[in-house]
Amino acid sequence: MKTIKEPAREIRVRAEVDVLVVGSGPAGIMAAEAAAKDGKLKVMLIESRGYLGGNLTIGLPILSYLNAKGEQVIKGAAQKFIDRLRARNAASEHTPCKLHISLTIADSEEIKTVAWEMMDDAGVDVLLYAFASDAIVEDGCVKGVIIESKAGREAILAKTVIDCTGDADVAFRAGVECRKGDERGRMQPPSLMFSMRGVNMAQVRDNVVNHYDEYGMDIMPPEQFRKGKFTMVGMRKQLADARSKGYGLTVDRTIFTTGINDDEVWVNMTRVSGVDSTDPASYTHAEHKCRKQLYEAVRYLKDYIPGFENAWLETVPPFTGIRESRVIVGKYTLTKEDLLEARHFDDEIAVASYPVDLHHEEGGDCTLIYSKGDYEIPYRTLVPEKIKGLLVAGRNASMDHKAMAATRVMATCMAMGEAAGAAARIAIEDGVDPSEVDVKKVQKALLDNGGYLR
Numbered sequence: 040m041k042t043i044k045e046p047a048r049e050i051r052v053r054a055e056v057d058v059l060v061v062g063s064g065p066a067g068i069m070a071a072e073a074a075a076k077d078g079k080l081k082v083m084l085i086e087s088r089g090y091l092g093g094n095l096t097i098g099l100p101i102l103s104y105l106n107a108k109g110e111q112v113i114k115g116a117a118q119k120f121i122d123r124l125r126a127r128n129a130a131s132e133h134t135p136c137k138l139h140i141s142l143t144i145a146d147s148e149e150i151k152t153v154a155w156e157m158m159d160d161a162g163v164d165v166l167l168y169a170f171a172s173d174a175i176v177e178d179g180c181v182k183g184v185i186i187e188s189k190a191g192r193e194a195i196l197a198k199t200v201i202d203c204t205g206d207a208d209v210a211f212r213a214g215v216e217c218r219k220g221d222e223r224g225r226m227q228p229p230s231l232m233f234s235m236r237g238v239n240m241a242q243v244r245d246n247v248v249n250h251y252d253e254y255g256m257d258i259m260p261p262e263q264f265r266k267g268k269f270t271m272v273g274m275r276k277q278l279a280d281a282r283s284k285g286y287g288l289t290v291d292r293t294i295f296t297t298g299i300n301d302d303e304v305w306v307n308m309t310r311v312s313g314v315d316s317t318d319p320a321s322y323t324h325a326e327h328k329c330r331k332q333l334y335e336a337v338r339y340l341k342d343y344i345p346g347f348e349n350a351w352l353e354t355v356p357p358f359t360g361i362r363e364s365r366v367i368v369g370k371y372t373l374t375k376e377d378l379l380e381a382r383h384f385d386d387e388i389a390v391a392s393y394p395v396d397l398h399h400e401e402g403g404d405c406t407l408i409y410s411k412g413d414y415e416i417p418y419r420t421l422v423p424e425k426i427k428g429l430l431v432a433g434r435n436a437s438m439d440h441k442a443m444a445a446t447r448v449m450a451t452c453m454a455m456g457e458a459a460g461a462a463a464r465i466a467i468e469d470g471v472d473p474s475e476v477d478v479k480k481v482q483k484a485l486l487d488n489g490g491y492l493r
């Protein structure tokens with residue numbers, strides 16, 4: 040491979056803060072808010088895109104605030120976020136679901152607004168359009184990050200950095216050991232979401248209920264479609280028929296979720312196998328393919344699903360969503376067995392219930408494996424094994440391939456983010472590295488904020 044030598048140069052220090060959060064997805068906004076709590080610390084949140092929210096803004100239902108018994112297990116800051124959205128009529132109730140345990144619908148645009156409101160109220164300094172391209176590491180401790188922007192290359196120094204990039208970008212650059220995918224390095228495929236409006240929802244519901252057996256549905260009983268919000272996963276027979284007639288569909292199931300508006304759905308029916316989003320050429324390939332696929336999915340829905348005849352393509356989010364990329368190797372790696380056996384950890388910082396939801400690395404299907412009960416996420420999954428001064432929250436925390444396929448959902452990522460933010464704050468207050476923080480104090484902070492632990 041051809042290389043060039045980049046000359047060393049002096050760069051500007053844009054800011055010096057106590058806690059720097061990188062990435063503003065569900066984990067990042069909760070981490071920043073929790074770190075800034077009480078207003079004692081200087082907290083900064085940087086984001087490479089022009090808005091806050093990450094994957095919360097691409098039209099996905101927020102899965103698994105509830106457990107299989109319908110009890111709420113994700114509470115605290117994640118619930119307060121929903122309360123803010125509800126005050127704007129922009130979020131639904133937490134709705135039980137046989138397949139996905141529970142779903143909560145929230146409006147993508149309002150999420151961006153509410154995330155700003157949260158950062159303003161917490162006194163978090165937000166910097167958009169800033170990409171963290173490197174980590175500043177001294178003696179095995181992260182001291183800040185290098186950012187790239189229209190202003191050039193700059194440094195932000197911090198006592199603690201929380202990596203919420205989804206791709207463990209900061210951790211990777213800091214030299215933290217990272218993994219990708221299954222034993223062969225294969226990852227879950229990315230998908231480009233899109234919304235449709237003009238759907239006759241009454242007709243969709245009637246058809247599913249009245250023709251349930253003809254459709255090939257995935258374990259959800261017909262009652263689930265009668266009223267309220269739902270995710271449609273199934274209609275396999277229609278899909279197979281469309282494929283046999285030449286429709287260019289890459290998924291085996293029809294998947295769409297009701298939106299905030301009655302005539303609105305968000306469709307999850309594109310996918311590209313073999314993508315590594317940490318390589319821009321590979322991610323570009325995914326964008327290119329998904330954009331072609333979405334028109335085939337629109338054509339299929341309009342031709343095959345009663346109620347969609349007069350619907351139109353309304354919104355395509357600005358990026359193809361990444362289900363899986365890098366995860367760190369932390370002080371503890373949560374395994375599929377921990378999760379399915381519902382094992383207890385003394386350093387639990389979140390309780391979750393979502394099943395292993397593995398979109399096959401190849402082909403168009405998905406496997407769900409349910410846990411025997413609620414499971415716990417230990418604090419050590421947020422702490423890199425070796426490097427200090429750094430926490431990692433969200434889908435890039437330390438999980439094996441299958442455990443990550445469960446913990447990646449957004450309610451769980453929010454809970455991990457809140458825990459990381461609280462831990463960073465408490466560690467600075469106590470003058471210790473986040474790897475040495477008193478986890479009991481973190482647990483108390485989470486409970487004091489209305490959280491739930493076992």
Ligand SMILES: Cc1cc2nc3c(=O)[nH]c(=O)nc-3n(C[C@H](O)[C@H](O)[C@H](O)COP(=O)(O)OP(=O)(O)OC[C@H]3O[C@@H](n4cnc5c(N)ncnc54)[C@H](O)[C@@H]3O)c2cc1C
Pocket residue numbers: 061062063064065066067085086087088091092093094095099100101102103169170171172203204205206208229230231232307359360361362432433434435447448449450452
């Ligand atoms: C197609 C698809 C369907 C899904 N379905 C569901 C679902 O139905 N329900 C559900 O709850 N979950 C679902 N998920 C999973 C969920 O959306 C993600 O796992 C979750 O959003 C991860 O949260 P996060 O905060 O870790 O990262 P993200 O939401 O990815 O946020 C990361 C943020 O960091 C920013 N960033 C990244 N790198 C840098 C950098 N170097 N510098 C600065 N900023 C950076 C990004 O721009 C982004 O804003 C789905 C995911 C996909 C892709």
